[in-house]
Amino acid sequence: MGRTLTVIHALGLMLVVFSAAYLMPLITALIYDQSEVFQDFLMAMLLTLTSGVLMWAVTYRYKGELSIRHGFLLVVVMWTGMPAFATLPLLMVLSELSFTDAYFETMSGITTTGATVLTGLDTLPSAINLWRHELNWLGGMGIIVLVVAILPLLGVGGRQLFKAETPGPMKDAALTPRIAETARNLWIVYVTITILCISSLKLAGMSWLDAVCHAFAAMGLGGFSTHDSSVGYFNSPLIEFLLMVFMLIAVINFATHFVVLRNRSIAAYRSDPEALSSLGVILASCVGIAFFLWWQGVYPEFLTALRHASFNLVSIATSSGFASVDYAQWPIFAPLWMMLLTATVASAGSTGGGIKMIRTLVLIKQAGREFVKLLHPAAVNPMKIGGQVIPNSVVFSVLGFIFLYFMVIASLTFVLLISGLDFISALTAVLASLNNCGPGLGVVGPASNYQGLTDFQTWVCTFAMLIGRLEIFTVLILFTPQFWRR
Amino acid sequence: MKILILGAGQVGSNVAESLVSEANDITVIDSDGVKLALLQERLDLRTLVGNASSPSVLEQAGINDTDMLLAVTQSDEVNMVACKLAASLYNTPTRIARIRSTDYLTRPELFNKDNFCVDFSICPEQILTDYISKLIEFPEALQVLQFAQGKASLVAVRAFTGGPLVGNPLSFLHSHMPHVDARVAAIFRKNSPLIPEGDTVVEEGDEIFFIAASKNIREVLKEMRRMDRPTRRVMIVGGGNIGRRLARALEQDYQVKLIEFNKKACNKLAGELAKTLVLNGDGTDEKLLQQESVDEVDVFCALTNDDENNIMSSLLAKQAGARKVIALINRSAYVDLVQGGKIDIALSPAQVTIGSLLAYVRQGDVAEVHSLRRGAAEALELVVHGDRKSSRVVGRRIDEIDLPKGATIGAVVRGDEVIMGHHDTRIEAEDHVIVFVVNKAMVKKVEKLFQVNLGFF
Numbered sequence: 003m004g005r006t007l008t009v010i011h012a013l014g015l016m017l018v019v020f021s022a023a024y025l026m027p028l029i030t031a032l033i034y035d036q037s038e039v040f041q042d043f044l045m046a047m048l049l050t051l052t053s054g055v056l057m058w059a060v061t062y063r064y065k066g067e068l069s070i071r072h073g074f075l076l077v078v079v080m081w082t083g084m085p086a087f088a089t090l091p092l093l094m095v096l097s098e099l100s101f102t103d104a105y106f107e108t109m110s111g112i113t114t115t116g117a118t119v120l121t122g123l124d125t126l127p128s129a130i131n132l133w134r135h136e137l138n139w140l141g142g143m144g145i146i147v148l149v150v151a152i153l154p155l156l157g158v159g160g161r162q163l164f165k166a167e168t169p170g171p172m173k174d175a176a177l178t179p180r181i182a183e184t185a186r187n188l189w190i191v192y193v194t195i196t197i198l199c200i201s202s203l204k205l206a207g208m209s210w211l212d213a214v215c216h217a218f219a220a221m222g223l224g225g226f227s228t229h230d231s232s233v234g235y236f237n238s239p240l241i242e243f244l245l246m247v248f249m250l251i252a253v254i255n256f257a258t259h260f261v262v263l264r265n266r267s268i269a270a271y272r273s274d275p276e277a278l279s280s281l282g283v284i285l286a287s288c289v290g291i292a293f294f295l296w297w298q299g300v301y302p303e304f305l306t307a308l309r310h311a312s313f314n315l316v317s318i319a320t321s322s323g324f325a326s327v328d329y330a331q332w333p334i335f336a337p338l339w340m341m342l343l344t345a346t347v348a349s350a351g352s353t354g355g356g357i358k359m360i361r362t363l364v365l366i367k368q369a370g371r372e373f374v375k376l377l378h379p380a381a382v383n384p385m386k387i388g389g390q391v392i393p394n395s396v397v398f399s400v401l402g403f404i405f406l407y408f409m410v411i412a413s414l415t416f417v418l419l420i421s422g423l424d425f426i427s428a429l430t431a432v433l434a435s436l437n438n439c440g441p442g443l444g445v446v447g448p449a450s451n452y453q454g455l456t457d458f459q460t461w462v463c464t465f466a467m468l469i470g471r472l473e474i475f476t477v478l479i480l481f482t483p484q485f486w487r488r
Numbered sequence: 489m490k491i492l493i494l495g496a497g498q499v500g501s502n503v504a505e506s507l508v509s510e511a512n513d514i515t516v517i518d519s520d521g522v523k524l525a526l527l528q529e530r531l532d533l534r535t536l537v538g539n540a541s542s543p544s545v546l547e548q549a550g551i552n553d554t555d556m557l558l559a560v561t562q563s564d565e566v567n568m569v570a571c572k573l574a575a576s577l578y579n580t581p582t583r584i585a586r587i588r589s590t591d592y593l594t595r596p597e598l599f600n601k602d603n604f605c606v607d608f609s610i611c612p613e614q615i616l617t618d619y620i621s622k623l624i625e626f627p628e629a630l631q632v633l634q635f636a637q638g639k640a641s642l643v644a645v646r647a648f649t650g651g652p653l654v655g656n657p658l659s660f661l662h663s664h665m666p667h668v669d670a671r672v673a674a675i676f677r678k679n680s681p682l683i684p685e686g687d688t689v690v691e692e693g694d695e696i697f698f699i700a701a702s703k704n705i706r707e708v709l710k711e712m713r714r715m716d717r718p719t720r721r722v723m724i725v726g727g728g729n730i731g732r733r734l735a736r737a738l739e740q741d742y743q744v745k746l747i748e749f750n751k752k753a754c755n756k757l758a759g760e761l762a763k764t765l766v767l768n769g770d771g772t773d774e775k776l777l778q779q780e781s782v783d784e785v786d787v788f789c790a791l792t793n794d795d796e797n798n799i800m801s802s803l804l805a806k807q808a809g810a811r812k813v814i815a816l817i818n819r820s821a822y823v824d825l826v827q828g829g830k831i832d833i834a835l836s837p838a839q840v841t842i843g844s845l846l847a848y849v850r851q852g853d854v855a856e857v858h859s860l861r862r863g864a865a866e867a868l869e870l871v872v873h874g875d876r877k878s879s880r881v882v883g884r885r886i887d888e889i890d891l892p893k894g895a896t897i898g899a900v901v902r903g904d905e906v907i908m909g910h911h912d913t914r915i916e917a918e919d920h921v922i923v924f925v926v927n928k929a930m931v932k933k934v935e936k937l938f939q940v941n942l943g944f945f
Contacts, residue, residue, distance in 0.1 A: 378779075382748075
């Protein structure tokens with residue numbers, strides 16, 4: 003029991019930090035002179051802050067080191083609790099919104115999924131829009147990483163939490179000797195690139211609010227937009243190009259960006275096998291899909307085809323989920339190929355979702371190893387990625403992860419089918435939620451949104467987003483008997 | 489010359505043996521008394537048991553009046569420290585260290601006067617690896633030795649029917665390929681040397697040594713024998729220092745399979761090597777060899793530490809149909825036994841690597857020494873200094889130089905240019921002259937001839 007209270011203690015502290023996130027929409031509300039919205043946000047902030055302080059103070063006696071088990075518990079509780087608190091302003095400002103939909107929206111924000119149940123985005127109060135996008139941005143690098151970064155004396159097992167939240171199979175890449183230092187550096191890189199993104203979008207002709215919002219969504223690979231027609235609203239090749247560039251930056255491991263900035267040399271990109279494979283696959287797919295669309299006559303001009311194919315493909319593949327056209331109308335091969343890329347191309351340590359490039363590489367190499375083993379039974383053939391030997395234990399954990407991943411897709415798809423959704427919508431809704439991508443096809447396609455789903459279906463998708471962001475194991479471990487056995 | 493050798497391992501004892509025979513005073517230090525006792529039994533030298541990097545031990549071994557320190561222990565670090573000590577405390581004039589780790593070798597500033605004071609570093613494994621790589625590049629050759637940083641090469645090849653030169657006099661070589669300059673330095677017929685003249689007729693089975701610019705090797709080889717198809721598949725047995733280096737050097741250009749017995753070593757090798765297929769097993773296991781299609785292998789190299797295993801596995805490979813087999817054999821008795829039989833090339837590591845050390849011990853400015861025919865003959869690269877007065881070589885035509893019988897000037901390297909040694913070629917100062925000596929007894933005379941007379945300084 004004492005340990006559980008320790009979790010609550012740490013949770014309280016994190017909520018206190020999280021309540022600072024309300025400052026941005028508060029300022030926005032002031033700037034745009036929306037006093038009612040301002041009051042609502044202030045209320046929400048105070049509620050969050052008070053709950054946090056209360057939790058922290060009441061359990062102060064139990065302050066202490068967290069065990070591995072409770073680290074998992076804290077991460078999951080935090081990732082379910084935060085979106086719950088984040089719904090407060092939505093519920094207060096948009097009175098007709100149900101809790102289910104509000105929770106879906108905030109979960110979609112913080113897991114960087116970017117799927118929405120709201121329509122009339124263009125007319126929402128600016129503060130609400132900014133709030134949604136800020137959630138995208140915070141969730142991208144990870145709120146716990148942030149807390150570990152700014153509160154090194156948190157008294158919680160920082161490294162454990164860091165590992166539980168950061169995606170990827172191998173999490174021991176130590177950039178700096180101290181985990182707090184590592185976390186801080188990652189956030190500094192993240193903030194720097196985001197500021198670059200905001201300024202370039204502003205220069206490209208967006209308003210300040212749009213620039214900030216879209217930069218947040220692009221860097222977090224979330225994909226929220228302030229407009230119902232998403233990026234299509236701007237109809238500007240320059241903006242599409244800039245967003246593409248920053249999405250491609252965000253899909254690379256931020257640790258690699260950090261090394262590049264620290265060494266002032268791009269050598270680190272060249273030796274990052276994930277970055278190379280991701281960019282290679284995305285580029286090849288862009289050109290391929292553009293040719294396909296042009297050949298199929300969807301766009302009469304190749305350049306137009308290339309523009310729309312590359313923006314939407316990059317957006318979906320990187321798991322952002324912006325759209326500039328209704329790509330669901332394209333021949334089915336193209337959108338399905340994009341959904342497949344979503345699942346695979348993001349790097350570990352990036353803000354993207356899916357099974358991650360490193361796991362894809364491990365799987366491909368493992369298949370190659372099996373072939374070699376059949377031909378040369380005596381061969382000693384360790385798995386090597388980028389010249390580094392990957393221990394077999396990692397290979398096994400990747401195989402385990404992939405198995406769970408596909409089991410989750412299959413079972414959640416069945417659940418949605420039982421609830422009455424059609425096959426394409428069910429499958430793509432699960433894929434898009436689990437990979438934190440956003441739009442699927444069919445009912446949940448880029449032209450519509452998740453509003454059409456029943457409450458039950460919405461909860462299923464919400465759950466898929468959560469386990470997708472925390473990479474399945476972290477969440478599902480709470481449902482195993484071993485976890486609760488002393 | 490007083491020489492102090494640190495380390496009585498394979499390299500140390502081989503060097504000691506060669507140097508003793510060249511009338512030097514040798515002291516050997518090693519921490520293993522048994523090894524030293526064995527060495528002392530065979531050779532006329534002094535030994536001392538102790539730590540090679542300890543000043544008191546070095547003093548006891550007489551480092552104060554030593555002319556040359558040869559640090560060839562197993563450990564790079566001990567060798568470097570010993571050189572540093574010799575330079576800082578005892579002013580030893582020449583310090584040579586065996587350095588194996590590329591980590592050190594890629595940072596040459598470590599070895600300069602301000603740091604570890606290593607005058608020359610040698611890496612026997614690398615020399616051996618380079619040597620074998622050349623044999624794999626030219627599978628027709630018996631030996632490929634490089635001079636003047638690889639600009640000129642001395643190649644040994646056995647003449648076979650199919651080569652245009654076979655059955656013709658040597659002068660035919662020039663008329664048959666006028667654009668390529670090459671010179672036959674020596675011919676061994678039934679193991680006895682012939683002095684090659686323009687009218688010497690090449691017979692099948694002759695072992696021919698020729699010198700040519702490195703880029704022309706293949707064309708000259710074509711004259712001597714029918715060419716094989718170029719090497720594509722290489723199989724190496726033994727993943728020790730040599731096998732590993734060789735695999736790494738070859739894996740980009742050839743299909744390489746490496747067989748290693750030790751499972752742990754296999755894992756390490758497989759991690760280090762990018763393209764090589766590492767196999768865990770016994771090189772003498774004919775089932776494994778067959779399963780890995782040894783019959784399609786172009787060059788098979790047995791490079792383990794064990795002579796008997798190397799001989800057996802290369803015999804098995806040859807039997808199974810490998811095109812060319814190379815065996816690494818340490819014991820010289822075995823080398824004589826095996827060479828010329830079923831095994832195409834019996835490599836004696838001592839013979840291959842000793843040359844690089846001998847170059848430092850010799851009198852005069854000797855840039856390169858290669859032992860040939862198991863030490864019976866020798867090829868030297870000498871740098872010529874002085875002028876017409878102080879030197880007996882400079883400014884003279886080759887036929888004016890008083891070379892002992894059995895020694896021939898094969899080629900002259902002047903800057904980047906490789907000039908073949910014709911009777912009217914004139915030697916200039918700072919030329920690198922490649923001299924082929926059929927009998928080692930004449931080496932001293934040749935060296936003396938090239939030395940600058942006293943009074944030059």
